[in-house]
Amino acid sequence: MSSQVNAVFEERREHGLLIGYLPLGFPTVDASVDAAVALVENGVDILEMGLPYSDPVMDGLVIQRATNTALEAGFRLSQTFDAVAAIRARVDAPVLVMTYFNPILQYGVDAFARDLAASGGAGLITPDLIPDEAKEWLGAAEAHDLDHVFLAAPSSSETRLSSATTNSRGFVYAVSTMGITGARNDVDSAARGVVSRLRDSGARNIGVGLGISTPEQVTEVLEYGDAAIVGSALVSALADGGAQAAGALASQLSAGKH
């Protein structure tokens, strides 16, 4: 029983990690696989592949537009597994799937975990599933040896941060700001606070996300976090210039590592 994600954190903690988010199926499933590969070839250490969902309440306009495009192009949940396997066949980075809960619930929580594990996926990041409601998912994750990443927010109480730490495997996702996904000019100073409080709760692997879009911000975040998570900026690059542009931005962002 071992976490792919944890192994990468242990190996690369000294330099800090870059985690890149892209939605599966945007602009097409094949193109999203190519773009994900391009990210890893340009310095992204761990992939976070988002499943398009009709009601993405944690996402800003950039990701909403991309996932909407994927759904309109006919993305089906069952394509997830072949896409993850295709990425894993070409690059060695762990692939976490980020998804709202209802698609998993409808597929069948255990069946999804089984099929994700079989395709070589590392686990799930669940933005609208808190540990309190995650009993079924945690059971499935354990049965299929998958990582389970929960979120921690600046508003979270010490008890809740502790719960995020205890219930996460792989890393804990520290939300840098009270808000939704999208590039911002400055990383919220709240990020430093939530990471420090997560450390106090015993978290070893901490990724910081929301609002990070430049190499300078990556460098800043890696002063206190173990990984910087970039989403909307990469999605914008992919939308504007395809996999090549997404790869080029990943390369720049990667230069922000220590």
Place this chain on the structure above:
Amino acid sequence: MTNLRAQTGPYFGDFGGRYVPESLIAALDELTEAYELAKIDPTFGEELAHLHATYTGRPSIITEVPRFAQHAGGARIILKREDLNHTGSHKINNVLGQALLARRIGKTRLIAETGAGQHGVATATAAALFGMECIVYMGEVDTQRQALNVARMRLLGAEVVPVTTGSRTLKDAINEALRDWVANVDNTHYLLGTVAGPHPFPQMVRDFHKIIGEEAREQVLALTGGLPDAVIACVGGGSNAIGIFHAFLDDAGVDLIGCEAAGRGIDTLEHAATLTRGRPGVLHGARSYMLQDADGQTMESHSISAGLDYPGVGPEHSWLKDLGRASYRPITDADAMSALRLLSQTEGIIPAIETAHGLAGALEVGRERGPNATLLINLSGRGDKDMQTAGEYFGILDGAS
């Protein structure tokens, strides 16, 4: 002896819960705690009762409608007149309760979603009354079909934000309100307008509306000497229905019947009959029945009534359905509009199109039960806001082609 009335959140059987981003949990905890304290604080109850007596216009009356009832198999039909409340619907009951709570916990900004605009108008009204800032999210499609209510909200000083993402209706307005709340939770209260959403909303909104059924139960007893055979209400998210059902939950002899929007028919894709055609899933923070495809993507709903055009429903209704304590039937656009015209022309009461779904259901139930039945219907809102839609539907606007 069952005691369904005592059921509280976060769970109603398999339904309910809190399926929201972690960022919102602190605010939901704060709200839950404030609400639990307010419930046992006599001052809070007195403040709310005073507002209802001097501002809302409670208790609302009941009206027996014999000319309408002739079309319903001769059953005895009694309307609970929530349309006579200030702002024109039941929505004010919940809004005043939540606005009082928001003030208690120091929030200065109210945000709300609205479909038909009734909840938006009620929230804008409370914000004006309490001197709070107010932002109302409304699907772009709904701002067009409910233009009059948009003007009312603006006149009351609220900012109306048309939502242009997704299906541009109520569900997307809720998404946008949740996004606003995540970003502004320090000073903002999300004044959710129905019995859906994460705990404590389904329980709290129900509690603020249960006064409807509590009053009506006493009023019907006084009028008829007995309890009604059935209590009927329209169901979108389900707030007016749960409001009138709740007092009767433990009266085993009283049937509880919710009327969902069947739009162009439940065998088409254009309906909002969540409990009739949906299956359990997670939407907007709670587990409940919802309209969704095989992948769990929310399906777009359709109803001529903006207030019922929602692919989800409150978790307590899902629980009551699975328990068999309440039943839910689909009512088409056409049947609702006929009932709207019938009540207008037989009784001189123009109901909201949402409410007309309950009236159409009552016509069916009356014909099924016959002249010995007594039916209580929640007349949840008045139809003034719907004159454009109804005028076009019936072709009665001057200059209409």
